[in-house]
Amino acid sequence: MNTIKEQSPKTLEDELYPVGLICLGVAAVCLPVFLKFVLPWFDDRHLGCAFWTFLGAYCPGCGGTRAVKALLQGHFLESLWYHPVVPYGVALYLMFMISWTFAKLHLFGIKTGVKFRAGYLYAMLVIIAVNFVLKNVLKFCFGIVML
Amino acid sequence: MDGQNFENGQSTENQVQSETSYNNYQNNVETTSYQGVPVVEDAGSGKANGMQIASLVVGIFSILICCCYGVPSIIAGIVGIILAIMGNKQGKNGVGTAGLVCSIIGLVLGTVFLILMVLGVAAGSMDSMLNEYY
Numbered sequence: 001m002n003t004i005k006e007q008s009p010k011t012l013e014d015e016l017y018p019v020g021l022i023c024l025g026v027a028a029v030c031l032p033v034f035l036k037f038v039l040p041w042f043d044d045r046h047l048g049c050a051f052w053t054f055l056g057a058y059c060p061g062c063g064g065t066r067a068v069k070a071l072l073q074g075h076f077l078e079s080l081w082y083h084p085v086v087p088y089g090v091a092l093y094l095m096f097m098i099s100w101t102f103a104k105l106h107l108f109g110i111k112t113g114v115k116f117r118a119g120y121l122y123a124m125l126v127i128i129a130v131n132f133v134l135k136n137v138l139k140f141c142f143g144i145v146m147l
Numbered sequence: 148m149d150g151q152n153f154e155n156g157q158s159t160e161n162q163v164q165s166e167t168s169y170n171n172y173q174n175n176v177e178t179t180s181y182q183g184v185p186v187v188e189d190a191g192s193g194k195a196n197g198m199q200i201a202s203l204v205v206g207i208f209s210i211l212i213c214c215c216y217g218v219p220s221i222i223a224g225i226v227g228i229i230l231a232i233m234g235n236k237q238g239k240n241g242v243g244t245a246g247l248v249c250s251i252i253g254l255v256l257g258t259v260f261l262i263l264m265v266l267g268v269a270a271g272s273m274d275s276m277l278n279e280y281y
Contacts, residue, residue: 012194012200015197019201049215050216051213051214051260054260054267059213061214064211116200118242121200121207121245122245125207125249
């Protein structure tokens with residue numbers, strides 16, 4: 001007698017979790033290579049930000065690499081200063097992945113992880129835009145150089 | 148006589164019974180029809196699917212790296228646009244639109260900086276800037 005095995009509906013979080021694991025693997029390989037070989041190559045040739053070179057202004061991503069390095073060294077506030085989207089993105093990623101790992105392994109009685117909300121990504125866009133505008137306004141209007 | 152409907156050739160008693168059993172069938176279908184079937188979130192209801200989310204993430208990334216002399220931003224922008232178009236085919240919503248917009252912005256910024264770099268190299272200004280440091 002055939003019985004149909006009931007399956008719980010597949011959610012968006014079920015699709016995002018393996019993608020998050022893949023991203024972790026890629027970052028674990030690419031980040032050390034980038035910091036140890038690629039970045040020094042650019043620094044040795046004084047090839048900095050093209051936005052800064054041609055326009056003399058901060059680009060939307062200026063400070064991002066320094067923020068990643070500071071975060072890897074454990075300097076959270078310094079990372080926030082260089083570019084707030086980096087610690088925000090990392091915190092978001094860790095919150096999602098850790099909660100769903102606990103849920104899938106049934107640890108600490110956690111049944112479900114953090115739900116994905118599009119608002120998290122919209123907030124990321126707002127942080128990038130505000131950071132970009134604020135740094136350039138401080139530089140050009142008040143002469144304050146933040147990076 | 149006794150509820151017999153001669154016009155339809157069917158007794159009203161049987162008609163009521165068949166209607167009742169039909170209603171019971173309908174109720175059963177409504178309560179048990181979608182159990183056990185794996186359902187991916189319905190994109191037509193306005194919720195984002197994986198491709199739309201990926202397009203927004205890639206679009207944001209392409210904007211952040213636009214200063215890296217254009218090429219990575221152009222590549223990320225094109226990937227983001229493709230993901231947004233594929234995701235929007237399953238149903239449009241804000242995330243897909245935002246992903247498309249961000250990818251286009253990243254692509255445009257990357258193109259602008261690539262052209263500036265090429266013009267700079269052609270005009271020799273890049274060489275002179277680099278020579279200042281040597």
